[in-house]
Amino acid sequence: xxxxxxxxxxxxxxxxxxxxxxxxxxxxxxxxxxxxxxxxxxxxxxxxxxxxxxxxxxxxxxxxxxxxxxxxxxxxxxxxxxxxxxxxxxxxxxxxxxxxxxx
Numbered sequence: 302x303x304x305x306x307x308x309x310x311x312x313x314x315x316x317x318x319x320x321x322x323x324x325x326x327x328x329x330x331x332x333x334x335x336x337x338x339x340x341x342x343x344x345x346x347x348x349x350x351x352x353x354x355x356x357x358x359x360x361x362x363x364x365x366x367x368x369x370x371x372x373x374x375x376x377x378x379x380x381x382x383x384x385x386x387x388x389x390x391x392x393x394x395x396x397x398x399x400x401x402x403x404x
Contacts, residue, residue: 310372310383317369318376327377336374343367 321327347363350356375382 306387308383308387310386311381313368314372314376314382317372321373321376326373331377333374333378336370336377340367340370340374343370 318327343363343366347360347367350359350363372382374380
């Protein structure tokens with residue numbers, strides 16, 4: 302029997318969602334569109350940190366914020382992101398060079 306592959310993402314999901322719940326972010330129904338927009342805003346902040354030459358640590362911090370928001374969302378919506386990541390990574394191995402796209 303083959304051991305199930307794990308990359309530890311589900312542990313981050315549990316920790317991020319647990320912290321968000323503890324801090325009151327899930328005391329009432331969350332708007333899913335707003336949660337996605339908040340993820341996007343963290344990526345925009347990473348871009349601004351890069352544009353303003355704030356350094357890799359500042360960019361990394363904003364990317365971490367984005368991951369935390371994604372993991373929290375997945376915890377709240379019961380999404381198995383780890384499974385989806387592993388599946389998508391395997392699929393991407395079968396795709397053509399640059400998927401036939403310019404960029």
